[in-house]
Amino acid sequence: QVQLVESGGGLVQAGGSLRLSCAATGSIFRVNFMDWYRQAPGEQRELVATITSGGSTTYTDSVKGRFTISRDNAKNTVYLQMNSLKPEDTAVYYCNADISNYSGTPVNYWGQGTQVTVSS
Numbered sequence: 001q002v003q004l005v006e007s008g009g010g011l012v013q014a015g016g017s018l019r020l021s022c023a024a025t026g027s028i029f030r031v032n033f034m035d036w037y038r039q040a041p042g043e044q045r046e047l048v049a050t051i052t053s054g055g056s057t058t059y060t061d062s063v064k065g066r067f068t069i070s071r072d073n074a075k076n077t078v079y080l081q082m083n084s085l086k087p088e089d090t091a092v093y094y095c096n097a098d099i100s101n102y103s104g105t106p107v108n109y110w111g112q113g114t115q116v117t118v119s120s
Helices: none
Strands: 003-007 010-013 018-025 030-039 046-051 057-059 067-072 077-082 091-100 106-110 114-119
Touching: 003 091, 003 106, 018 030, 018 091, 018 114, 030 067, 030 077, 046 067, 046 077, 057 067, 077 091
Parallel strands: 010 114
Antiparallel strands: 003 018, 018 077, 030 046, 030 091, 046 057, 067 077, 091 106, 091 114
């Protein structure tokens, strides 16, 4: 069974940095696109960054220049390097990935979420 396991969240002061990791495990033929979302209390879940299997990236405007998404295809892992953190970045961050099994069927998966708290 495929799982996405997240790590790297925590408490940091404004201006600090965190690095989130999300590893896909299980029966995997191919990991296609991988994304990071976040959800603050009382807010809708927001797409933060995406990366395709070819390495093309996109970011929401509020994190451009501060966050970097990357992936290690050999490890089926996606990362989110977060620099110059602001209190408004406080949220639960969720990994998302589209994964094809050995029969060729793509399925979308979510990580369990990891809390990022930025103090002012």
